[in-house]
Amino acid sequence: MIPNRQAVVRVGVLLVAAVLLQVSAVAQIAVFGGTADLIPIAVAASALYGGSVAGAAAGFAAGLVLDLALGMSLGGSSLVLTGVGYGVGRFAELRDVSHGLLPIAVAAAATAIYDLAYGAVTFMLGLEATVSALVLREMLVGMLLNAVLALPLFAFVRRVVRPVLREDLAARRRRGRPREAGPIGLRGLEV
Amino acid sequence: MYPDRKTIRRRRALFGGLVLASVALLTVWFGEPMGGVLHTLQRGAQEVLSPIQTGASRALKPVRDAFAWTGDTVKAKGENERLRAEVGRLRRDLASTQTTYRDAEQLAGFAAIARRDTFPAGTQPITARVIARSPTVWWSSVQINRGSGDGIRVDQPVITGDGLAGKVVATTGGTATVRLITDERSSVSAQVMPTGADGIVRPKVGNPNDLLLDFVEKGSRVKQGQTVVTSGFSATGGLESLFPRGIPIGRVKKIDRSELDIYQTLHLEPFAELKRMDFVQVLTAARAGERAEVATP
Numbered sequence: 001m002i003p004n005r006q007a008v009v010r011v012g013v014l015l016v017a018a019v020l021l022q023v024s025a026v027a028q029i030a031v032f033g034g035t036a037d038l039i040p041i042a043v044a045a046s047a048l049y050g051g052s053v054a055g056a057a058a059g060f061a062a063g064l065v066l067d068l069a070l071g072m073s074l075g076g077s078s079l080v081l082t083g084v085g086y087g088v089g090r091f092a093e094l095r096d097v098s099h100g101l102l103p104i105a106v107a108a109a110a111t112a113i114y115d116l117a118y119g120a121v122t123f124m125l126g127l128e129a130t131v132s133a134l135v136l137r138e139m140l141v142g143m144l145l146n147a148v149l150a151l152p153l154f155a156f157v158r159r160v161v162r163p164v165l166r167e168d169l170a171a172r173r174r175r176g177r178p179r180e181a182g183p184i185g186l187r188g189l190e191v
Numbered sequence: 192m193y194p195d196r197k198t199i200r201r202r203r204a205l206f207g208g209l210v211l212a213s214v215a216l217l218t219v220w221f222g223e224p225m226g227g228v229l230h231t232l233q234r235g236a237q238e239v240l241s242p243i244q245t246g247a248s249r250a251l252k253p254v255r256d257a258f259a260w261t262g263d264t265v266k267a268k269g270e271n272e273r274l275r276a277e278v279g280r281l282r283r284d285l286a287s288t289q290t291t292y293r294d295a296e297q298l299a300g301f302a303a304i305a306r307r308d309t310f311p312a313g314t315q316p317i318t319a320r321v322i323a324r325s326p327t328v329w330w331s332s333v334q335i336n337r338g339s340g341d342g343i344r345v346d347q348p349v350i351t352g353d354g355l356a357g358k359v360v361a362t363t364g365g366t367a368t369v370r371l372i373t374d375e376r377s378s379v380s381a382q383v384m385p386t387g388a389d390g391i392v393r394p395k396v397g398n399p400n401d402l403l404l405d406f407v408e409k410g411s412r413v414k415q416g417q418t419v420v421t422s423g424f425s426a427t428g429g430l431e432s433l434f435p436r437g438i439p440i441g442r443v444k445k446i447d448r449s450e451l452d453i454y455q456t457l458h459l460e461p462f463a464e465l466k467r468m469d470f471v472q473v474l475t476a477a478r479a480g481e482r483a484e485v486a487t488p
Binding site: 020023025028029031056063064067069071078082083086125 | 201202205206209210212213214215216217218219220221229232233234236237240243244247248251254255258259262
């Protein structure tokens with residue numbers, strides 16, 4: 001996605017809403033001992049439909065809003081979510097992302113990477129927390145819940161973002177690499 | 192159309208810049224005091240966002256409650272099953288404890304009754320557990336888990352920890368059948384203490400909590416609450432009671448005196464809880480010379 005003002009506004013509103021929804025409601029709904037996390041889903045969806053640049057920017061912005069809203073160590077979430085957004089965006093740019101069930105795998109992977117990377121960052125920042133089986137179970141449950149929520153949320157993000165995409169990644173990929181010109185200088189005539 | 196080198200460089204530069212910005216934010220945030228720029232900015236952002244968060248939290252409360260209700264219901268279901276299992280286990284434990292307590296209470300009763308001054312000595316009691324009861328409402332007989340192999344013979348008296356229960360009417364090698372004093376065919380020679388009035392204890396069929404002491408002479412000054420024990424009657428000609436003297440039977444609760452009858456009838460409340468007894472003792476060696484029961488079929 002080539003960023004434009006309308007896209008920035010839409011994705012920005014989407015991310016702020018995701019953060020507020022997450023901290024106000026979703027984080028308080030425990031299912032099987034874990035909670036869903038909308039933020040990595042929103043970032044991953046933005047990156048999947050917008051590309052690596054949009055993904056990294058969305059990740060940074062979402063992390064910043066999250067850290068500001070919750071008073072967490074400023075920059076920690078941004079660092080991790082920037083990586084998540086960039087990685088998913090690069091994946092979307094290099095691979096075929098047209099499969100209908102792909103959001104499930106992307107959401108699960110993004111959540112797992114986010115959880116692990118944020119844990120690593122927190123650990124490096126000197127927070128001495130014990131990684132117990134309970135934490136791992138919560139992470140696993142959270143990943144599964146995000147996988148369950150992936151399809152509707154990705155569809156929603158796509159609906160919000162797609163109208164402002166200047167260039168559809170899938171369409172761009174479908175066009176493929178420009179074929180080499182033939183010996184007589186005409187494309188399409190491989191003689 | 193694939194991106195050119197410039198686009199790639201710009202993309203990587205943006206990514207690197209954002210990562211560096213994040214690291215810089217972290218570094219500054221950790222390095223600055225609480226009143227620093229970033230902390231102040233964070234507090235400001237929280238002040239701005241907190242009303243929105245509060246509003247969102249209130250607005251989404253029904254959704255949270257709905258999920259919580261569902262979760263609580265599922266959890267309650269699992270907890271219900273767990274608690275049911277625990278209740279079952281505790282009930283079993285309680286039943287076991289109560290059974291043990293009750294057994295101990297009844298067995299202690301045997302020791303207590305044997306210590307009474309009036310209780311016959313040298314009876315060589317054999318303790319047995321009640322293993323079957325007659326299914327009728329009359330509570331006429333029970334089966335015990337001791338038999339002829341344990342030295343139990345027909346006609347031996349049987350007691351509970353409270354008083355007389357009946358007598359043995361049949362034996363096998365390992366079991367014996369006890370006819371209770373509430374059986375219609377039962378009759379026991381008895382004496383009211385301390386007046387010494389004699390009579391025959393018979394059941395009031397259909398009411399195991401009421402025994403009748405018949406053939407008590409009208410002149411006997413019997414009062415309510417007096418104790419009735421086996422009289423251990425012995426007569427000339429070899430007629431003697433199966434029950435040794437001094438086994439408590441019951442307490443006088445009512446006296447029927449009819450002008451026409453030459454005897455008075457006493458209503459007794461039996462000491463032995465025949466409906467609830469789990470243990471009995473068979474007196475295998477009642478003392479000779481103290482038997483005086485009217486023969487029963």
